[in-house]
Amino acid sequence: MNLPARVAQNTLIQISGKVVSTILGLFSVALITRYLGQDGFGSYTTVITFLTFFAVMADLGLTLVTVQMISGVKDEENKILNNLFSLRLASALILLGLAPLIVIFSPYSAAVKFGVMITAVSFVFPALNQILIGFFQKKLIMDRDAISEVIGRLVLVFGIVLARKMGAGLNGILISTVLAAAVNFLLHYLFARRYAIIKLALDFSLWKKILSKSWPLAITIMLNLIYLRADTLILSLFRSPGEVGLYGAAYRVIDVLTTVPFMFAGLILPILTAAWLENNPAYFKTILQKSFDVMAILAVPLVIGAGFLAPSVMLFVAGHNFVESGLILQWLIFAVAAIFLGAMFSHAVIALDKQKKMIGFYIFTSVSSLIAYLIFIPRFSYFGAASVTIYSEVLIAVFSGYCVYKYSRFRPSIITFLKSLLSGAFMGVLLYFFAPTFDSTLIGLILTIIIASLFYFFCLYFFGGIKPEDLSAIFRRQKKVGGQIYESPDNF
Numbered sequence: 001m002n003l004p005a006r007v008a009q010n011t012l013i014q015i016s017g018k019v020v021s022t023i024l025g026l027f028s029v030a031l032i033t034r035y036l037g038q039d040g041f042g043s044y045t046t047v048i049t050f051l052t053f054f055a056v057m058a059d060l061g062l063t064l065v066t067v068q069m070i071s072g073v074k075d076e077e078n079k080i081l082n083n084l085f086s087l088r089l090a091s092a093l094i095l096l097g098l099a100p101l102i103v104i105f106s107p108y109s110a111a112v113k114f115g116v117m118i119t120a121v122s123f124v125f126p127a128l129n130q131i132l133i134g135f136f137q138k139k140l141i142m143d144r145d146a147i148s149e150v151i152g153r154l155v156l157v158f159g160i161v162l163a164r165k166m167g168a169g170l171n172g173i174l175i176s177t178v179l180a181a182a183v184n185f186l187l188h189y190l191f192a193r194r195y196a197i198i199k200l201a202l203d204f205s206l207w208k209k210i211l212s213k214s215w216p217l218a219i220t221i222m223l224n225l226i227y228l229r230a231d232t233l234i235l236s237l238f239r240s241p242g243e244v245g246l247y248g249a250a251y252r253v254i255d256v257l258t259t260v261p262f263m264f265a266g267l268i269l270p271i272l273t274a275a276w277l278e279n280n281p282a283y284f285k286t287i288l289q290k291s292f293d294v295m296a297i298l299a300v301p302l303v304i305g306a307g308f309l310a311p312s313v314m315l316f317v318a319g320h321n322f323v324e325s326g327l328i329l330q331w332l333i334f335a336v337a338a339i340f341l342g343a344m345f346s347h348a349v350i351a352l353d354k355q356k357k358m359i360g361f362y363i364f365t366s367v368s369s370l371i372a373y374l375i376f377i378p379r380f381s382y383f384g385a386a387s388v389t390i391y392s393e394v395l396i397a398v399f400s401g402y403c404v405y406k407y408s409r410f411r412p413s414i415i416t417f418l419k420s421l422l423s424g425a426f427m428g429v430l431l432y433f434f435a436p437t438f439d440s441t442l443i444g445l446i447l448t449i450i451i452a453s454l455f456y457f458f459c460l461y462f463f464g465g466i467k468p469e470d471l472s473a474i475f476r477r478q479k480k481v482g483g484q485i486y487e488s489p490d491n492f
Helices: 002-056 061-072 076-103 109-138 143-166 169-192 202-239 241-257 261-278 280-316 324-349 356-410 415-438 440-464
Strands: 477-479 484-490
Touching: 002 076, 002 109, 002 143, 002 169, 002 202, 002 261, 002 280, 061 076, 076 109, 076 202, 109 143, 109 169, 143 169, 202 241, 202 356, 241 261, 241 280, 241 324, 241 356, 261 280, 261 324, 261 484, 280 324, 280 356, 280 415, 280 440, 324 356, 415 440
Parallel strands: none
Antiparallel strands: 477 484
């Protein structure tokens, strides 16, 4: 199979895998919420969020710097990869090892504290996966990641069903999470072994070089953590487990949706990096514009659709006890739109190697968001948390776009975005009359989503937001940078 065909096939497998993984992820949420209820799911959400803080701190910026470090250095690729892998393992063991110790002194319940101790190890596996995913991105074999993720999700669903049958409660669900993460990592590791020798490496001079490139990202990621996850953690300290459960259920849907822009940005990042490294700003801007258009096309129907369908979605995702989560989802979907539109800019900053320039912006966003969380969450509960989340995501998208403009002079055209808004308005009219009649059953909801989506894309095609040539395969043309072949779209 020639290279373009192979890459197109891999991309199709990845997209299909992500769709299946998304469905399985929502199904696992449905099982957990119905089994644990509001309070139990609130405890589950608190455990996961608490550990997420330590996992993100352990990242050290290595996830995003992996592609950059191994691009164009074929002779040293394996050495760099192994040192990145080893450094990631060391940081994960040290920082995640602190979580069970620190939680002992927290005001959380005994169930949450014990849950943290059980689940801490599960976060080591995705930490190592992230380095291997960076390697897959560089090799343009992200279909391996999709396959691994789907199998991991299947293990999680099976574990949840077994835990429910055995009456194992919250701890059974958390043990299933650990096993699923372990299987996911094992598959990533085995796939990576086909292309590189993965082993521990302790080249401290290289570690120093890696950290010199990653520390700006490490700081921004930790600042990200404040405005991305502090909402749930602060909510768990000021409000009841049931309220945390309602917010957590809506946020799980948000987490599923936001895999799309980051998956897409991960595919495009090597191409953006290659274009900038070979001093081809015109090509860089073309890629970025097309990527922005894709994100706009996807973001608009999500926001409008959630305005009509969010309560029904949460009813079928989490059950009758979580219908109120639909109102939260209607707020949080605006944060999703900001993530969709800003994801390409934040990745373009990495391609430009201007991560340090974003630190001041992240400090301002994190500090102002933290203050706002402490003011609004005690007063307005999850609606206060959602409002500040929207503020922070919009701000970061704007700051990232400004940074890209400053150093590349890229200014996005909003023509496709406006056409998407117009098409979305017509879709909204359809949903206004159509949704109340058909979204009361699961089949009806699915049909409503499908029909609304098809109508939206028909309108978008009619208004010229999608052109015939844009419907061709994404990856067609080869670009060669530093000895590495990258597949890039003809239409880009």
